Amino acid sequence: MTELGAEQKSTGQAVAARLWHSRWLLAAGVVAVLIAFGFAGFSAYVLVPALLLLPAAAILPVTGARHSAGNAAAIEAIGLQRLSGEYLAAAVADPLIIFDHAATIVHANAAAFAAFGGIAPGISLPLKFRAPEMQALLDSVLSGTVASDVVDYTEKLPVERAYRVSASSVGHGTDLYVLVFKDQSEARRIDRMRADFIANASHELRTPLASIAGFIETLRGPARNDPAAREQFLQIMQNQTGRMARLIDDLLSLSRLEMKPYLKPGTEVDLRQTVDSVIDSLGPLARENNVAIERDFAKGPLDVPGDRDELFQVFENLLENACKYGQSGGRVVVSIARGDDGSEPGIDVTIRDFGPGIPEEHIPRITERFYRIDVETSRTQKGTGLGLSIVKHILTRHNARLTIRSEVGKGAAFSVHLPAH
Incomplete structure (x- = not known):
């Protein structure tokens, strides 16, 4: 009985509050009814019920809200009963x-x-x-x-x-x-990769820094008054700072690419013009290594969707590697062909050298960061170990793929397949 009284009291308070908040609405309604009564000449039999309906209209939202909440609870209960484990x-x-x-x-x-x-x-x-x-x-x-x-x-x-x-x-x-x-496998793999990357980057930067610090100490001490030694050491220091600068540039390039891995390029790139520009820019390096670059381009338009600067970087990395590590073959062939294999029509750009080749066991890992087949040869050729990682990231953004074929003693071929659409 007490609970019933409390509920009635609560309902009464809610209705009173609703009427108080709707007082201006009620007042406007009364005025409207009176005006209508005055102008239309309605009788009191119409006026009195109209006035009595106004408080009822203010109370209706309270009972309507309670009814709606009850329906929602019932619907939720029925829905959960239909679910099973x-x-x-x-x-x-x-x-x-x-x-x-x-x-x-x-x-x-x-x-x-x-x-x-x-x-x-x-x-x-x-x-x-x-x-x-x-x-x-x-x-x-x-x-x-x-x-x-x-x-x-x-x-x-x-x-x-x-x-x-x-x-x-x-x-x-x-x-x-x-x-x-x-x-958690993928998250842990990324964590390990990040830790390895930091360790490798730290090692690659620490080595030239230690070399520069040692030469500075020597120049300030025993070689202070030795012009020949000073010139030699300064040249080595310049080479080491250049190596660090290249490494930092590659690290920044890789970082920028990783920040937008799924941003698909939306412009058209003329592969013929792009690859020609790469060959012209690397002409001095090819002559320095006694390598002849040969062209074998298909006829007709060779356009693909992509970012020209990034594709330029891809072919520059691949051609530079071919000139450096395949220089014993004396020539490099750059070919562009239409790869119409039915399922993935596109254009293939292949850069082939005739040098020592790549052992088969290294091919699956050659695009990993800082992975080198021969560390000393790579450093001699001023490599950072990040070039092919950058190539892989750019091609991923272009929905393209890289294929590596090699035979020891007969050279290596790096083929880039770019989709036509």
């Missing part, structure tokens, strides 16, 4: 396993089957996941020590995958629990 598990993109108080699998979604295989209702989780961290996770949740827990778990087969696994109970009194596996 199986449907909810199927909607989760990550591997998800539901198990009971005996650590027996009750249900696993499709992602769990794809990730782990051999999972079916009735299988024991401790037998499926034997890692100590998984055993401890199951024990802590099933014993009731904690309501939920998280561990890091690595699956070794068929390929190594790293997961962040969370376990928690489902509802109250259901005796059901859930495991969710969040794949």
